[in-house]
Amino acid sequence: MNTIYVDNNATTEVLPEVVEAMTPFFGKLYGNPSSMHSFGGQVGKHIDSARENIANFLGASRPSEIVFTGCGTESDNTAIRSALITQPDKRHIVTTAVEHPAVLELCKHLQDKEGYNVTFLGVNKDGNLDLEELKSSLRDETAIVSIMWANNETGVIFPMQEIAEICAGKNIPFHTDAVQTAGKLSIDVDKTPITYLAISGHKVNAPKGVGALYIRRGTKFSPLLIGGHHEQGRRAGTLNVPSIIGLSKACELAQKYMNEEFGKVKKLRNQLESGILEKIPNSFVNGDKENRLPNTANISFQGIEGEAILLMLNEYGVCASSGSACSSGSLEPSHVLRAMKVPFSRAHGSIRFSLSRFNTENEVRLIIEKMQGIVKRLRELSPVS
């Protein structure tokens, strides 16, 4: 059975070109880039050019604005904690109710265990923010605003330029979790006044276990990991050289294929979505249909449960995700869908399909066909009419 992978917001394939670029650094080029000898130094040169590549990818004017981390979560935690530590008299944080857990759970922790005041901005039924609410939430003691660029579950894109400008206008550091945006939309921190920006390797066809954090020059900074002098004292720990090289190569490729992602992938996503909506009664798209990542479709099937749908899709080799309680291991359905006031009868039955440029029209047709049978079977089993 062939695998039909439509779970690219969860993780992506490590591209062969990326593996190829990484391979020498598992072998002969094993030196430590921090070493004082040229054997390590030659590796250091590769790291320098990787940093430059990634800076270009994000529109950063200086490579020194990029710090390598272990993952997207570490990048997010580093940014938020740094803003808090460097402004000890400011005890207020603004974020949204629909953030990825890497930001949301940290902010809840800061509120519950460390006494910070946190404003969680709500969203409307389409998953959009009210910028007036953002403006009125800002206070003199706001230490940081952390708002994701695009939502991982629904793909809804927040108006980054306006948000960043609102924060910059008030001189409040602004962090964005751009993990789902990198490789899908163009990012230019030169034009968008963002203070911190987090990305993750494995969402852009690089390996798992590497991320990066952009820190605008001149930002007061305090590291999360404390130890050696790596990354100019901003992130202790020996560099994960092969993965950083992989991340650099992946960003280069992402830049090259970005337009394809927008064109081809968007077309496939729209085919999948309209096919499902047309063939399956009582199915609904979650999130603003216009203002959305080109690859993401989040669809609810009323009256049935998401994990059951996923396991039946799995029988056909189709890999997707769900916002249902059961599939996540928690007992409540997706916080994103709840914040959008999606009724329970739909929230438990939501499926996220996230495509890539490697999907085909045949795959999309097969998913539409199989979904019809799956939904029919599960609805026959369900006591909910």
Place this chain on the structure above:
Amino acid sequence: MWKYTDKVIDHFLHPRNVGEIENPDGTGEVGSLACGDMLRLTFKLDKQKKHIEDAKFKTFGCASAIASSSALTEMIKGMTIKQAENITNKDIAKFLGGLPEQKMHCSVMGREALEAAIKNYRGEEDEKHELEGNIICKCFGVTDKEIERVAKENNLTTIEQITDYTKAGGGCQLCHEEIKHILDKVQGKTTEQPDYKDTTEWTNLKIMHQVEKLMNNRIRPALKYDSGDLELVDVDHHTVYIRLKGACATCPHSDMTVSRFIEKELQKEILPDIKVKEVKE
């Protein structure tokens, strides 16, 4: 991904006894849409009224909820009521070759539905929302009796296990202290009685059920009379979120429908401080 046994997958992909028995001898329904799983069990006795001749189920829920329901119907067919009564959630899990810890609540739901169906057969009409014992977990409506029973039957010792088996403590987590107390009592560590809250307290689950009932029986029929309708979106503590549909959605007087009719009805019948908020399309 969950580690399901082949038997769980088999009963999920090929569920036995799906449906509803006409004129059943016993019916039991447990769970709710809000909680993410719901099971309706019906059974019929043979002519001598001795053995369970047939049993059917309908389930809204994940793979293990469907498999547990299917397993339950297979297990009770041919049993006497007395025998069926002795089935525990452990027996259901064992029949399936085990369930992941976090999914044990599915087996508990099966046992609860069976219990409700037997009560229904005996005419001990179990007013579904009048639960036995004191409510401990307000998010999922779980009582101390239920927690104690499941803890004893499954030899549970930690709060996480109680959450895996009953869902209690899996929401706001404010009841963790009380769950700990019950566990201590079960393990004989303490004899002192914890200070339980008022038993008549309204849980989210109970409000949800009552609101759903009132909406379907009274409010929606009234709105439909004027070609309108509504959809229940969410219940958060004492705030009920609805979405108006049909003629109501575009009616210039919809504010009044919400505040003077819907909210008044809910306040009169359920709780005086209930608030109704309209979620706009």
